[in-house]
Amino acid sequence: MAINKEIAAIFYAIADLLDLQGVEWKPIAFRKAARTLENYSEPMDKIVKAKGIKGVMELPGIGEGIGKKIVQYVEEGKIDEYEELKKEIPAGVRLMLNVPGMGPKKAARLYKELKIDSLEKLEAFAKEGKIRALSGFGEKSEQDILMGLELVKKGQERKLMGIILPYARELAKKINSIPGVQRVELAGSLRRRRETVKDIDILALAKDGKKVMDAFVKLPDVEKVVSKGDTKTAVILKMGLNCDLRVLSPEVYGAGLVHFTGSKEHNVALRMLAIKKGMKLDEYGLFDNKSGKNLACKNEEDVYARLGMQYIPPEMRENTGEIELAQQKKIPELIGYDAIHGDLHTHTNWSDGANTTEEMVVRAVELGYDYYAITDHSKSDVIANGLNEKRVKEHFKEIDALQKKFPQIQLLKGAEVAILSNGKLDYGAETLKEMDIVVGSIHSGFKTPPKEMTKRLLTAMENEYLTFLGHPTGRLLNQRNPYEYDIEKILETAASNRIAVEVNAFPSRMDFDADHIRLALQKKVKLVINTDSHSTQNLDFMEFGIAQARRGWAKKEDVLNALPWKAFQREVLR
Numbered sequence: 001m002a003i004n005k006e007i008a009a010i011f012y013a014i015a016d017l018l019d020l021q022g023v024e025w026k027p028i029a030f031r032k033a034a035r036t037l038e039n040y041s042e043p044m045d046k047i048v049k050a051k052g053i054k055g056v057m058e059l060p061g062i063g064e065g066i067g068k069k070i071v072q073y074v075e076e077g078k079i080d081e082y083e084e085l086k087k088e089i090p091a092g093v094r095l096m097l098n099v100p101g102m103g104p105k106k107a108a109r110l111y112k113e114l115k116i117d118s119l120e121k122l123e124a125f126a127k128e129g130k131i132r133a134l135s136g137f138g139e140k141s142e143q144d145i146l147m148g149l150e151l152v153k154k155g156q157e158r159k160l161m162g163i164i165l166p167y168a169r170e171l172a173k174k175i176n177s178i179p180g181v182q183r184v185e186l187a188g189s190l191r192r193r194r195e196t197v198k199d200i201d202i203l204a205l206a207k208d209g210k211k212v213m214d215a216f217v218k219l220p221d222v223e224k225v226v227s228k229g230d231t232k233t234a235v236i237l238k239m240g241l242n243c244d245l246r247v248l249s250p251e252v253y254g255a256g257l258v259h260f261t262g263s264k265e266h267n268v269a270l271r272m273l274a275i276k277k278g279m280k281l282d283e284y285g286l287f288d289n290k291s292g293k294n295l296a297c298k299n300e301e302d303v304y305a306r307l308g309m310q311y312i313p314p315e316m317r318e319n320t321g322e323i324e325l326a327q328q329k330k331i332p333e334l335i336g337y338d339a340i341h342g343d344l345h346t347h348t349n350w351s352d353g354a355n356t357t358e359e360m361v362v363r364a365v366e367l368g369y370d371y372y373a374i375t376d377h378s379k380s381d382v383i384a385n386g387l388n389e390k391r392v393k394e395h396f397k398e399i400d401a402l403q404k405k406f407p408q409i410q411l412l413k414g415a416e417v418a419i420l421s422n423g424k425l426d427y428g429a430e431t432l433k434e435m436d437i438v439v440g441s442i443h444s445g446f447k448t449p450p451k452e453m454t455k456r457l458l459t460a461m462e463n464e465y466l467t468f469l470g471h472p473t474g475r476l477l478n479q480r481n482p483y484e485y486d487i488e489k490i491l492e493t494a495a496s497n498r499i500a501v502e503v504n505a506f507p508s509r510m511d512f513d514a515d516h517i518r519l520a521l522q523k524k525v526k527l528v529i530n531t532d533s534h535s536t537q538n539l540d541f542m543e544f545g546i547a548q549a550r551r552g553w554a555k556k557e558d559v560l561n562a563l564p565w566k567a568f569q570r571e572v573l574r
């Protein structure tokens with residue numbers, strides 16, 4: 001697996017560097033091969049050893065040219081073309097492609113004409129107003145570049161929760177197997193399932209902290225020890241993040257867990273409340289001011305109960321009203337992590353997905369879904385290899401055949417249909433009426449002014465075939481800000497037109513955000529939670545979408561695809 005990802009990373013780099021040189025088509029082939037490799041479970045070194053280049057060329061989308069490069073990497077640990085390209089273009093120029101709105105053409109010109117070859121230089125030139133000297137660039141482009149650089153910096157600080165969580169769980173398992181450790185828990189923003197996280201906080205329950213720490217710093221994941229003590233050790237992990245491990249004794253585990261889960265704002269509010277009640281709350285417990293007695297500390301439930309409130313799920317601990325709800329015993333019963341009956345937004349290799357329709361369906365069956373929608377891109381999304389009407393028909397025939405082969409799951413035919421700049425959907429009624437699920441998504445014109453964007457969405461929501469709005473603000477975490485529109489008006493119309501909004505679980509999207517979800521629920525809009533999968537592995541993202549819905553206080557009843565098949569059919573399908 002690791003070697004496949006290594007080669008994929010090099011192919012992405014080659015594609016970027018070729019883009020910067022203005023080479024056409026070849027970058028597309030490299031990116032496609034990279035995606036195939038990322039999702040391929042058998043390691044390339046094994047394949048090359050067993051069958052040579054022939055084995056490699058059996059992979060979809062890999063011809064002789066790219067196949068040879070894979071073989072070279074396996075045998076020599078490098079790829080000549082990549083080494084050559086790196087000599088021609090400084091690494092900093094490639095980094096400039098991470099700046100939102102900076103395409104390869106722009107980056108190449110900034111490098112050639114102004115000799116800008118690093119993010120630092122780019123920032124300095126933009127600040128000094130030196131970029132507007134280039135034809136086609138203006139003051140506005142300089143501002144865009146500075147804004148984009150802010151997003152890039154944020155991305156270096158905070159990583160995507162959906163990427164970090166599986167890794168952190170593995171690390172927690174390793175800590176759990178250190179002798180003497182009775183229990184391990186992820187804390188901090190990771191436990192609250194914030195969309196992005198800055199570091200990994202781990203709590204371990206053990207009596208002898210020193211022994212645990214000695215073993216912890218020897219784990220192969222640890223790059224560097226920053227500080228080491230018997231109760232707290234801080235390290236930098238090889239994967240680039242900081243990690244704090246705290247060892248707590250059983251007597252104070254609950255209070256410690258509350259404290260280290262946060263958020264800071266939530267904790268401050270709890271402490272204030274404790275003071276009002278003549279108590280003091282810290283990481284060691286909840287103490288009575290008069291007697292000094294520790295009233296609650298063994299588990300979290302006790303701490304909240306002693307403060308006169310309901311237990312608050314970690315995903316809600318942001319001090320946005322949850323404490324008041326808990327005092328009134330009105331904490332909603334949040335949607336459970338096992339509540340989803342079907343994924344309604346997924347792609348296959350008919351558009352830009354990595355897997356065949358059948359491979360996706362097989363995985364959906366494995367996940368135990370009752371129903372499953374296949375929603376490839378529509379014809380205007382050319383880059384995503386969107387389907388024209390004729391290909392939609394062919395694809396639906398394949399889905400019909402698969403339905404016969406997999407009677408245990410209800411397959412739903414659909415599409416992620418582009419909402420065009422005038423608000424019309426990318427397919428006409430003739431095609432849409434053949435579909436069970438129509439996802440309406442904006443994939444272009446993100447900078448449309450808010451008023452026009454509102455109109456565009458309102459027009460789309462007049463379409464009787466629309467089931468829900470996909471990734472409703474279009475944000476890409478650390479890459480692209482959400483597009484703007486009159487959100488209240490859109491949600492009110494969604495409610496009255498019975499159009500749901502999506503909570504997109506893709507780690508870089510997590511779109512709607514928690515505040516918007518709460519607003520949608522206030523407006524009585526229904527949610528759908530989907531993975532937007534582009535490979536079989538992506539189907540596991542569902543839990544992140546559920547986490548996001550829980551952060552927005554959603555209950556099972558608020559979510560359409562938490563309905564079992566019969567009820568879903570009645571409520572959602574026409």
Ligand SMILES: [Zn+2]
Nearest residue numbers: 416441470471
């Ligand atoms: Zn989309």
Ligand SMILES: [Zn+2]
Nearest residue numbers: 345347416532
């Ligand atoms: Zn999609």
